[in-house]
Amino acid sequence: MQDFNTIKSVEELRAILGYPSELVKNKAIDALDEHCRQFISKSPLLIMATSDAEGLCDVSPRGDLPGFVLVLDDNHLVIPERPGNRRMDSLRNILSNPNAGLIFLIPGLEETLRVNGHAYIVRDEELLVRMESHGRTPLVGIVIEVEECYMHCAKSLKRSSLWNPDSWITKAELPNVAQMISDHAKLPGMNAEKVKASLQDSYTNRMY
Incomplete structure (x- = not known):
């Protein structure tokens, strides 16, 4: 790796960037409360991060009409696997490393919801039929067993002006x-x- 005056420790990083506020340290929760459920119900797009057993990473979008992600209970949600390019990067990663991270987005809202947890692939017919769309039932779904969720501030979307058509x-x-x-x-x-x-x-x- 080329040396760009690389930071090599958390202590060095903290000395430069500092520490989170008490609000930031305490805003993470370990279950999907009513606020998270409402946010997910209004989100037409999520970004899912996975990695394989060796740590090689992948980030993939999942999208459909708002409400396409099914919340089962306080600690489980299901993402339908709609037809794609059949590379199955996320699915293959999940089979070797269940850790996954999600970012839910709502158009026009610059704050996002982050959800982290363990993922597994399911083909339970009763579950999948609940995510039917356009007469098609997904062949498999991705269950996320939620371990952490929290609101992410709007700075990155504000800096990018993502939802501002005048910037496009x-x-x-x-x-x-x-x-x-x-x-x-x-x-x-x-x-x-x-x-x-x-x-x-x-x-x-x-x-x-």
Whole structure:
């Protein structure tokens, strides 16, 4: 690893950045209370962090209409596994290392809800049918056994102006995703137009 005057201890880090306030130290709870449940019910998007047994990390979004995450009780929630690209990075990680972290987002709200706990993959039919959408029942779900949850302050979203349309770049300035995928994959006979058509077919016919 290249040396960039790297910090090597918690003590050194604390000397530079300091300590959390009493409010920050005490805001974490170990169960989903009514506030957390309400927040989750209004969230159409979460970001899930996992890692494998060797510590290699992955972060993956999960999204649907608000209420797509099913809260079972104070310490368990279920995320439906909708159709994706079949890489199954998060699922494979969970099988080797159950630790997972979630961030729930609500459009227009700059504070987020963080939930940490143990994850496992389930295929209980009675449970999965409760998360049916567009006539499709998910094949599996991800249960999170909640160990910690707390509100995260709005500074990062305020700095990014994520929910402020005036800060958004124009469509013409957006990255060409199809071109990126084509250039990265380097498959014979595959170009940006074919990737774009494949993406559109997936978004039209294989969302659920």
